[in-house]
Amino acid sequence: MIATVLCGSRNIFTVALDDARIIECRLKGKVFKDDGLYANPLAVGDRVQVECDKSDPDRGLIVGLEARRNMLMRLKQRGQLPQLISCNIDLVLCVTTPEQPPFRPRFLDRALLQADCAGIPAMLVCNKKDLFAEDLCIESRLCDFQRLGYPVFRVCALNGEGMDELRAALSGLCVTMLGQSGVGKSSIIKALSPRAPIRIGALNQKYDRGNHTTVMASVFDIAGTEKHKSTRIIDTPGIRTLLPAGISEENLVYYLREFAPLVGTCQFGLSCSHEHESGCSILDALNEGAIHPDRYESFLRIRDELRFLRAY
Numbered sequence: 495m496i497a498t499v500l501c502g503s504r505n506i507f508t509v510a511l512d513d514a515r516i517i518e519c520r521l522k523g524k525v526f527k528d529d530g531l532y533a534n535p536l537a538v539g540d541r542v543q544v545e546c547d548k549s550d551p552d553r554g555l556i557v558g559l560e561a562r563r564n565m566l567m568r569l570k571q572r573g574q575l576p577q578l579i580s581c582n583i584d585l586v587l588c589v590t591t592p593e594q595p596p597f598r599p600r601f602l603d604r605a606l607l608q609a610d611c612a613g614i615p616a617m618l619v620c621n622k623k624d625l626f627a628e629d630l631c632i633e634s635r636l637c638d639f640q641r642l643g644y645p646v647f648r649v650c651a652l653n654g655e656g657m658d659e660l661r662a663a664l665s666g667l668c669v670t671m672l673g674q675s676g677v678g679k680s681s682i683i684k685a686l687s688p689r690a691p692i693r694i695g696a697l698n699q700k701y702d703r704g705n706h707t708t709v710m711a712s713v714f715d716i717a718g719t720e721k722h723k724s725t726r727i728i729d730t731p732g733i734r735t736l737l738p739a740g741i742s743e744e745n746l747v748y749y750l751r752e753f754a755p756l757v758g759t760c761q762f763g764l765s766c767s768h769e770h771e772s773g774c775s776i777l778d779a780l781n782e783g784a785i786h787p788d789r790y791e792s793f794l795r796i797r798d799e800l801r802f803l804r805a806y
């Protein structure tokens with residue numbers, strides 16, 4: 495029987511069978527084709543073949559893995575294998591805040607890069623709109639993401655502001671939430687589906703950030719309404735560091751939307767470092783404002799990191 499992984503780690507997973515029954519499965523002595531490429535053998539959203547236990551209807555054994563439509567991954571630490579966050583999804587929802595925790599556009603650049611590299615559409619949600627005092631730096635970055643084609647939603651999970659638009663945008667999709675601890679990923683799911691059995695954490699007063707309340711990726715189904723189809727949301731634990739996974743120094747530019755069309759058009763072609771050369775299309779775009787200075791800075795930092803990761 496085919497099932498979808500809802501949550502789990504190491505070798506015990508909760509899966510939903512295609513007849514809607516939810517059972518617990520072991521992954522025992524089974525080696526998949528992709529084994530050895532990722533830190534975890536299975537991720538939430540994976541489609542697996544299951545053999546049900548004949549004596550216990552609530553248990554089974556995972557015996558195979560169906561082909562993956564896509565994989566969202568991350569690298570936690572240099573020298574480790576990439577971790578699969580979720581598989582077979584339609585959308586990555588990158589969640590951020592203007593305050594508590596502070597706005598971190600570099601995290602967004604990385605999260606969007608990871609989504610683009612996986613070929614998965616992405617949107618941004620700026621939560622905690624209630625804490626948003628007019629801040630030109632934040633607005634400038636949010637507008638730039640919009641300009642690049644990432645829809646941006648400004649919402650407040652606490653008072654429901656902006657939630658209808660977000661709900662409509664998620665209609666019929668399977669979505670993965672991505673963001674730092676404390677930005678309100680779980681709160682947004684709770685706002686969309688008040689009866690969802692989900693834990694919301696308090697903020698750490700001293701450090702103005704989350705306490706890593708969600709500890710494991712898991713799935714929540716939000717029922718459809720007359721206006722919207724149902725939505726499946728994967729809540730994930732807050733991410734501290736997001737090192738680029740599955741991207742090389744050479745192909746980084748292809749995954750930065752405003753950089754990609756310029757590749758190869760510099761005077762020195764593909765050998766241009768885009769740092770000091772005359773006739774560099776990327777530096778020209780930066781000077782003309784077609785590339786936001788912050789995005790250019792992110793590009794340099796991520797490229798440095800990729801060099802460092804490769805030198806391992």
Ligand SMILES: Nc1nc2c(ncn2[C@@H]2O[C@H](COP(=O)(O)OP(=O)(O)OP(=O)(O)O)[C@@H](O)[C@H]2O)c(=O)[nH]1
Binds near residue numbers: 624674695707731
């Ligand atoms: N002021 C304000 N606080 C909010 C809003 N949404 C969530 N919070 C608060 O932010 C804190 C963290 O919320 P969570 O939903 O647990 O955050 P999370 O992103 O799931 O965090 P982790 O599970 O640790 O990754 C809680 O104290 C929420 O009440 C909002 O719109 N405005």
Ligand SMILES: [Mg+2]
Binds near residue numbers: 693694707708732
């Ligand atoms: Mg959470």
Ligand SMILES: [Zn+2]
Binds near residue numbers: 766767768776
């Ligand atoms: Zn160049």
